[in-house]
Amino acid sequence: MLEVKNLHARSEETEILRGIDLNIAAGEVHAIMGPNGSGKSTLAHVLAGREDYEVTEGKVLYCGKDLLDMEIEERAAEGVFMAYQYPVEIPGVSNKYFLKAAINSIRKHHEQPLISTAKFLQLLKEKLEWLEMDKGMMERSVNEGFSGGEKKRNEILQMAMLEPKLAVLDETDSGLDIDALKIVADGVNRLRSPDRAILVVTHYQRLLNYIVPDRVHVLAGGKIVRSGDRTLALELEQNGYAFLGAAAASAV
Amino acid sequence: MTETSLFQQEYVRIREQQLIETPQWAETFRQEAMNRFLTKGLPTTKDEEWRFTNITPLLRHPFRLPGYDSVSDSEVKGLVDQAVLNDQYDLHVFVNGWYSERWSRSAEVDSAPVFVSLAESIRGKNDSVGQRLIDRATDQESAFVSLNSAFLGDGACIQIPENTKLSRPIHLVFVSTADEPIASYPRNLISVGRNSEASIIETHVGSVDRDYFSNSVTDVVLGESAELQHHKLQQEQTNALHVATMRVHQRANSSFQSHYFALGGSLSRNEIECVLNGEEIECTLNGLYMPSGKQLMDCRTKIDHAQPNCRSYELYKGILDDQAKGVFNGKIYVHPHAQKTNAMQSNQAILLSDDAIIDTKPQLEIYADDVRCTHGATVGELDEESLYYLRSRGIPRELARKILIFAFANDVVQGLSEPAVRKRLESLLLSDHGLPVL
Numbered sequence: 001m002l003e004v005k006n007l008h009a010r011s012e013e014t015e016i017l018r019g020i021d022l023n024i025a026a027g028e029v030h031a032i033m034g035p036n037g038s039g040k041s042t043l044a045h046v047l048a049g050r051e052d053y054e055v056t057e058g059k060v061l062y063c064g065k066d067l068l069d070m071e072i073e074e075r076a077a078e079g080v081f082m083a084y085q086y087p088v089e090i091p092g093v094s095n096k097y098f099l100k101a102a103i104n105s106i107r108k109h110h111e112q113p114l115i116s117t118a119k120f121l122q123l124l125k126e127k128l129e130w131l132e133m134d135k136g137m138m139e140r141s142v143n144e145g146f147s148g149g150e151k152k153r154n155e156i157l158q159m160a161m162l163e164p165k166l167a168v169l170d171e172t173d174s175g176l177d178i179d180a181l182k183i184v185a186d187g188v189n190r191l192r193s194p195d196r197a198i199l200v201v202t203h204y205q206r207l208l209n210y211i212v213p214d215r216v217h218v219l220a221g222g223k224i225v226r227s228g229d230r231t232l233a234l235e236l237e238q239n240g241y242a243f244l245g246a247a248a249a250s251a252v
Numbered sequence: 253m254t255e256t257s258l259f260q261q262e263y264v265r266i267r268e269q270q271l272i273e274t275p276q277w278a279e280t281f282r283q284e285a286m287n288r289f290l291t292k293g294l295p296t297t298k299d300e301e302w303r304f305t306n307i308t309p310l311l312r313h314p315f316r317l318p319g320y321d322s323v324s325d326s327e328v329k330g331l332v333d334q335a336v337l338n339d340q341y342d343l344h345v346f347v348n349g350w351y352s353e354r355w356s357r358s359a360e361v362d363s364a365p366v367f368v369s370l371a372e373s374i375r376g377k378n379d380s381v382g383q384r385l386i387d388r389a390t391d392q393e394s395a396f397v398s399l400n401s402a403f404l405g406d407g408a409c410i411q412i413p414e415n416t417k418l419s420r421p422i423h424l425v426f427v428s429t430a431d432e433p434i435a436s437y438p439r440n441l442i443s444v445g446r447n448s449e450a451s452i453i454e455t456h457v458g459s460v461d462r463d464y465f466s467n468s469v470t471d472v473v474l475g476e477s478a479e480l481q482h483h484k485l486q487q488e489q490t491n492a493l494h495v496a497t498m499r500v501h502q503r504a505n506s507s508f509q510s511h512y513f514a515l516g517g518s519l520s521r522n523e524i525e526c527v528l529n530g531e532e533i534e535c536t537l538n539g540l541y542m543p544s545g546k547q548l549m550d551c552r553t554k555i556d557h558a559q560p561n562c563r564s565y566e567l568y569k570g571i572l573d574d575q576a577k578g579v580f581n582g583k584i585y586v587h588p589h590a591q592k593t594n595a596m597q598s599n600q601a602i603l604l605s606d607d608a609i610i611d612t613k614p615q616l617e618i619y620a621d622d623v624r625c626t627h628g629a630t631v632g633e634l635d636e637e638s639l640y641y642l643r644s645r646g647i648p649r650e651l652a653r654k655i656l657i658f659a660f661a662n663d664v665v666q667g668l669s670e671p672a673v674r675k676r677l678e679s680l681l682l683s684d685h686g687l688p689v690l
Contacts, residue, residue, distance in 0.1 A: 048644050076646035088641040092659030101655060102645040
C-alpha cells in the first residue's frame with residue numbers, strides 16, 4: 001500500500017530525512033521508533049503533505065500512485081490520515097460541523113452523495129462510545145479547551161469517522177495516562193483490518209503493548225537503521241537508544 | 253446648499269406641515285436641538301472623531317422624513333418576516349421610524365405593559381418621558397444626537413419596574429422602505445428597574461436598492477442590580493447610511509451586555525457609551541463587523557469607569573474583504589478614585605484582501621493607580637496551521653478558508669445567551685460564506 005523509496009526531505013536548510021526506505025502492505029501495522037530529533041514526526045508530516053518540508057529526493061507510492069504529487073486534501077480524500085501529535089484548536093467551529101464537512105468533502109471527491117444527518121449522527125454515536133467520549137464534546141469548538149488526552153481521543157475519533165486506508169499516528173501516546181492509552185489503543189485496534197495499513201510513530205514502546213505491530217523500525221539521523229519484529233521494541237525498552245550511537249553516526 | 257442646511261430645510265418643511273403633532277415642551281426640545289445641530293454642523297474628516305469616516309458628502313441630497321402611510325404592505329411584510337427571530341418574542345415594528353401596531357405583537361400580561369411607543373408617550377403627555385429627554389440634552393452631544401432630537405417623533409419606550417424578570421425578549425424591528433430617499437430618527441428610552449432583568453434585540457432592515465438614512469439614539473438606564481442583554485443586528489440594505497448612538501448609564505451592581513453585529517449598510521457608524529456610576533458593575537461590549545465591497549463600518553465604544561471595583565470586558569472582531577474599510581475606536585476612561593478597576597479590551601481583525609483597510613485605535617486614559625487594564629489589537633490573516641489541519645482531513649483549501657472565516661466570526665456568536673439570535677447569526681454567517689448549514 002505504501003512504498004517509500006530513498007526519501008530525502010528538509011526543512012529550510014536542514015536535511016531531516018536522509019534516505020528512508022519503507023514498505024507497508026495492507027493489513028499491516030508498522031511502528032517507527034527513535035530518539036527525539038530523529039525525523040519521526042517529519043516523516044509523518046511529509047506523508048500527510050505539510051508544505052513546510054521540501055522533498056529533495058526519492059519517492060512515495062501510495063496504492064500505486066505518486067503520493068508526493070497530491071495536494072494535502074487529495075491525500076486525505078484518497079485515504080491517508082495522520083493523527084497529530086499536537087492537534088490544532090479551532091475556536092468557533094464545532095467538532096460536529098468539522099467532521100461532517102470532512103466526511104462530505106471526501107464523499108464529494110469520490111462523487112458519492114452527501115451523508116444524511118441521521119446516518120452521520122448514528123455513526124458518530126457509535127464511535128464516541130468506542131472512545132468513551134461524551135457527545136457534548138461534539139458541540140464544542142474543535143479541540144478548544146480539550147485536555148491533552150481528550151485531544152488525542154478526538155484524533156482517533158476523526159480517524160474512526162473518516163475510515164482511512166493508511167493511518168499514521170504521530171506520538172499518539174504522548175500525554176496520555178494509562179487508562180486513556182488503553183482506550184485510544186482499543187479504538188485503533190478496532191480499525192485494524194486486512195485492507196487498512198497503520199503506521200505508529202512513537203518514542204516509547206509502551207503503546208506497542210496495546211497496539212501490537214507486525215514490524216518495528218528504528219529511525220535515527222533521518223534513516224531507518226534497524227528493522228525487526230515486535231521484539232525489537234522490547235529490546236529498545238530495555239537498552240534504550242544508546243546502542244544507536246555508532247549506527248546513528250554511520251547513518252550520517 | 254450645504255448638507256447641514258438640507259436638514260434644516262426639511263425641519264422647516266415638517267414643522268409647516270405639522271407632520272408631528274406635539275405638546276409645547278416637545279416643540280421647544282426639537283427647536284433647541286436643531287439650534288445645537290446648526291451650531292455644530294455635520295462632522296468632517298477634520299474632526300478627530302470622524303477622521304476615518306467621511307459621512308457628510310453622502311448626505312448631500314435631501315432625505316425626507318416620511319409620513320405614516322404610503323408604504324407597500326407586501327414589502328413591509330417581507331422585511332418583517334426576514335427580521336423575526338422567534339414567535340415567542342414580543343415584537344415591536346417601526347416602519348420608516350414610526351411605530352406600527354399592525355405588525356407588532358406582544359403576549360398579554362397581567363401587569364402594565366412595559367412597552368409604549370414614544371409617539372404615544374408624547375401624545376399622552378407623559379411628563380417623565382419629556383423630562384428624561386430634556387435632562388439628557390447637552391451641548392456636548394454629537395451632531396447626530398442633536399439631529400435625532402430635532403426630528404424627535406417616535407421610538408420605543410421600555411420601562412421595566414423593579415424586581416421584574418421579563419420572561420421573553422423584546423424584539424424591536426426597524427424597517428426602512430420608501431420610493432424616495434428617506435430619513436428615520438428612532439429615539440429609544442430604556443430603563444430597567446432595580447433587581448430587574450431584560451433582554452432586548454434590535455434589528456435594522458430595509459428594502460433592496462433604496463437610499464435611506466437611519467439615525468437612532470438609544471438611552472438606557474440600569475438601576476441597582478439590574479441586568480440587560482442588548483443584541484443589535486444591523487442588516488441595513490447596501491445603499492443605506494446607518495448612524496446609531498447608544499448611551500448607557502449603570503448603577504451599582506448592575507450588568508450590561510451589548511452584542512453588536514454589523515452586517516449591512518454602505519456606511520454604518522455605531523457608538524456605544526457606558527457610564528459605570530456605582531460599584532461592582534459589569535459591562536460587556538462585544539461586536540462583529542464584516543464589511544465587503546466598498547462598505548465602511550465604524551464601531552466606537554467608550555467605557556467610563558467612574559467608580560471603584562467595576563469590570564468591563566470588550567471584544568470586537570472584524571472581517572474585511574474587497575475594498576472595505578473598518579474603524580474601531582475603543583475608549584476606556586478610568587477616573588482617579590475608580591480603584592480596582594478591571595478593564596479588558598481586544599480588537600481582532602482579519603483582512604481577506606490587500607485593498608481592505610482597518611483603522612483601529614484603543615484609547616485608554618487611566619487616572620487611578622490600582623487598576624488592571626489590558627488592551628490588544630491584532631490584524632492578521634487566516635492561521636496556516638488551522639488551514640493545514642482542515643485540509644489534512646480532506647477539506648479542500650477554499651472550503652477550509654471559508655470555514656476558518658466563519659469560525660473567527662462565530663467565536664463572538666457562540667457565547668450568545670439567546671438561542672434564536674445565535675442560530676440566526678450562525679446561519680447568516682454560514683450562508684454568507686457559501687457554507688452548508690448543519
